[in-house]
Amino acid sequence: MLKNDRLLRALRREPVDRTPVWLMRQAGRYLPEYRATRARAGSFLAMAKNPEIACEVTLQPLQRFPLDAAILFSDILTIPDAMGLELYFAEGEGPRFRHPVRDAEAIGRLAVPDMETELGYVMEAIRLIRRELDGRVPLIGFSGSPWTLACYMIEGGGSKDYARIKALALNDPALLHQLLGVVTDAVVAYLSAQRAAGAQALQVFDTWGGVLSPAMYREFSLPYLARIARELKRGEGAERTPMILFGKGNGAHVEALAATGTDAVGVDWTIDIGEAVQRTGGQVAIQGNLDPAVLYGSPEAIRREAGQVLDRYAQGNGGSREGHVFNLGHGMSPDMDPERVAALVEAVHALSAR
Amino acid sequence: MLKNDRLLRALRREPVDRTPVWLMRQAGRYLPEYRATRARAGSFLAMAKNPEIACEVTLQPLQRFPLDAAILFSDILTIPDAMGLELYFAEGEGPRFRHPVRDAEAIGRLAVPDMETELGYVMEAIRLIRRELDGRVPLIGFSGSPWTLACYMIEGGGSKDYARIKALALNDPALLHQLLGVVTDAVVAYLSAQRAAGAQALQVFDTWGGVLSPAMYREFSLPYLARIARELKRGEGAERTPMILFGKGNGAHVEALAATGTDAVGVDWTIDIGEAVQRTGGQVAIQGNLDPAVLYGSPEAIRREAGQVLDRYAQGNGGSREGHVFNLGHGMSPDMDPERVAALVEAVHALSAR
Numbered sequence: 001m002l003k004n005d006r007l008l009r010a011l012r013r014e015p016v017d018r019t020p021v022w023l024m025r026q027a028g029r030y031l032p033e034y035r036a037t038r039a040r041a042g043s044f045l046a047m048a049k050n051p052e053i054a055c056e057v058t059l060q061p062l063q064r065f066p067l068d069a070a071i072l073f074s075d076i077l078t079i080p081d082a083m084g085l086e087l088y089f090a091e092g093e094g095p096r097f098r099h100p101v102r103d104a105e106a107i108g109r110l111a112v113p114d115m116e117t118e119l120g121y122v123m124e125a126i127r128l129i130r131r132e133l134d135g136r137v138p139l140i141g142f143s144g145s146p147w148t149l150a151c152y153m154i155e156g157g158g159s160k161d162y163a164r165i166k167a168l169a170l171n172d173p174a175l176l177h178q179l180l181g182v183v184t185d186a187v188v189a190y191l192s193a194q195r196a197a198g199a200q201a202l203q204v205f206d207t208w209g210g211v212l213s214p215a216m217y218r219e220f221s222l223p224y225l226a227r228i229a230r231e232l233k234r235g236e237g238a239e240r241t242p243m244i245l246f247g248k249g250n251g252a253h254v255e256a257l258a259a260t261g262t263d264a265v266g267v268d269w270t271i272d273i274g275e276a277v278q279r280t281g282g283q284v285a286i287q288g289n290l291d292p293a294v295l296y297g298s299p300e301a302i303r304r305e306a307g308q309v310l311d312r313y314a315q316g317n318g319g320s321r322e323g324h325v326f327n328l329g330h331g332m333s334p335d336m337d338p339e340r341v342a343a344l345v346e347a348v349h350a351l352s353a354r
Numbered sequence: 355m356l357k358n359d360r361l362l363r364a365l366r367r368e369p370v371d372r373t374p375v376w377l378m379r380q381a382g383r384y385l386p387e388y389r390a391t392r393a394r395a396g397s398f399l400a401m402a403k404n405p406e407i408a409c410e411v412t413l414q415p416l417q418r419f420p421l422d423a424a425i426l427f428s429d430i431l432t433i434p435d436a437m438g439l440e441l442y443f444a445e446g447e448g449p450r451f452r453h454p455v456r457d458a459e460a461i462g463r464l465a466v467p468d469m470e471t472e473l474g475y476v477m478e479a480i481r482l483i484r485r486e487l488d489g490r491v492p493l494i495g496f497s498g499s500p501w502t503l504a505c506y507m508i509e510g511g512g513s514k515d516y517a518r519i520k521a522l523a524l525n526d527p528a529l530l531h532q533l534l535g536v537v538t539d540a541v542v543a544y545l546s547a548q549r550a551a552g553a554q555a556l557q558v559f560d561t562w563g564g565v566l567s568p569a570m571y572r573e574f575s576l577p578y579l580a581r582i583a584r585e586l587k588r589g590e591g592a593e594r595t596p597m598i599l600f601g602k603g604n605g606a607h608v609e610a611l612a613a614t615g616t617d618a619v620g621v622d623w624t625i626d627i628g629e630a631v632q633r634t635g636g637q638v639a640i641q642g643n644l645d646p647a648v649l650y651g652s653p654e655a656i657r658r659e660a661g662q663v664l665d666r667y668a669q670g671n672g673g674s675r676e677g678h679v680f681n682l683g684h685g686m687s688p689d690m691d692p693e694r695v696a697a698l699v700e701a702v703h704a705l706s707a708r
């Protein structure tokens with residue numbers, strides 16, 4: 001039924017004719033058509049909460065570039081928003097919550113939101129996008145990781161040093177585990193609902209796992225990622241819906257991530273992707289890992305650097321390109337040039353043709 | 355002549371009675387006496403450029419805590435400031451340069467500043483501090499690394515994605531190497547002059563090396579660190595003035611850093627320090643690596659976490675604590691509590707007593 005199933009095949013480490021490529025934040029402000037839609041809708045959040053607009057924006061990059069996947073236009077913080085923390089975006093400041101949770105009482109009140117009412121706008125968007133995509137490429141659903149959601153829920157927004165959540169981790173680890181537990185229940189329910197609504201692959205963004213020491217990562221991030229992998233694998237549709245665990249700064253932990261049972265591990269650009277595939281020994285697919293800043297380079301530089309990522313992957317994988325999903329190591333930025341994106345997608349397909 | 359030479363002995367991997375400890379940014383805004391001096395001096399830069407005040411502020415933390423080293427109160431960006439880029443601090447924004455360098459002409463005009471005139475205030479401060487310290491503990495001098503200085507020189511300040519310097523690295527690597535070359539000449543001259551003025555150990559801060567892919571790190575950061583190590587080792591006083599290469603996010607590169615000929619490698623908290631010492635196999639001392647956010651924990655948590663850093667080091671070092679300099683994995687923050695710092699220093703000394 002899918003006309004282009006490269007992504008799903010690569011995530012299962014099956015042979016493909018070309019390495020599939022999609023880009024984190026491929027639907028975004030670097031596209032003039034996105035900015036036009038946003039001007040009409042008013043705000044990022046208004047766009048994400050309106051299924052028709054979320055669908056429109058999800059499809060925009062596919063109309064320009066032969067990308068191998070669509071990714072749901074949404075935010076990683078929808079779950080805490082639905083839990084009552086009230087997400088908002090202060091101009092030029094990134095996401096914030098009006099009601100951060102900072103004590104046992106607030107944490108005790110948290111409950112898993114209802115997926116078809118409180119997060120129904122996400123499921124509706126997925127159903128709409130699937131209809132509009134009509135099998136051209138698969139649709140990726142996603143969620144923030146428990147640790148990453150907890151960071152925002154406790155800090156109330158982005159943070160330089162994560163002082164509040166780390167103090168909680170040190171002074172009252174049981175309370176933080178209670179928070180992470182209910183958030184993980186919600187993430188599992190959320191991703192299961194996205195899968196039921198039509199998401200064909202699922203990515204968990206552990207954006208802030210890399211701010212932890214290895215010992216704290218193993219206590220506060222990894223076990224919850226492992227639980228998500230385990231519980232999603234038991235659910236309906238699991239066999240045809242691969243999952244990707246992406247994390248910024250997770251290079252030291254790729255073996256542990258591969259051992260969770262996930263289908264793929266997404267890595268940022270600070271690890272050699274050849275080393276990542278070698279260290280995980282064919283257990284999982286690897287997604288990544290071009291430095292997004294390469295998109296500020298010339299088309300020649302983009303082609304050269306993309307080729308190096310492809311070749312390093314193959315070198316670490318016994319000469320084979322199988323099991324590689326090409327992506328950036330992090331999301332795109334608003335000041336990037338769509339023509340450079342076109343050059344990148346073209347280069348990945350051309351240089352990886354079998 | 356030194357009453358407390360634990361730091362110098364540990365940097366040479368010689369036996370010590372207790373693991374030495376100092377803290378990056380130990381002279382800083384978390385101390386009320388620092389804030390009082392700053393209110394009098396007017397600004398950070400006015401303090402750094404006045405040798406008497408720099409001396410006063412350098413000594414402040416030593417009057418409170420039994421730290422095993424003093425570190426010169428200064429900024430990592432003094433060299434480009436002396437090159438004419440004009441350093442300033444916009445309120446709440448971090449360091450900026452009034453005249454960033456962005457083209458071949460500006461880069462071609464850069465020259466190594468004269469150390470005793472243009473950077474004389476630093477040498478004067480070192481001489482004063484040595485006199486005032488009177489051999490109580492050694493004085494550490496420092497500089498930013500060539501890559502880190504180049505980041506600020508080209509971006510004009512801090513950056514989220516280092517788009518300008520990475521674009522230059524991709525599109526005109528020869529020009530970036532030219533810039534890094536003259537900056538490295540200046541760093542070598544600067545650290546040599548600090549040593550001649552009385553600095554008893556030298557640290558290079560590669561604060562932004564970790565934003566690079568491994569391939570770019572090996573091209574644009576590592577070779578210049580290696581050149582500094584090589585050239586400093588040839589200079590007068592080299593045998594008694596150990597050097598430390600610190601880098602945020604340098605965990606993937608500790609073997610390569612150890613191979614530069616440096617005496618010590620400083621690591622942040624995202625690597626297990628036991629792994630760092632194991633991977634460098636006794637070639638160098640290792641400095642680090644408590645997560646600074648642990649200082650937001652309770653005194654009990656601080657003691658427990660400090661003990662874990664000490665013990666992990668020993669585990670990776672065949673059971674021995676030799677060759678470990680205890681430090682944070684990054685600098686202190688203004689909102690930290692001096693009483694927690696006291697608890698940390700006390701814990702390190704108590705838990706590491708031989």
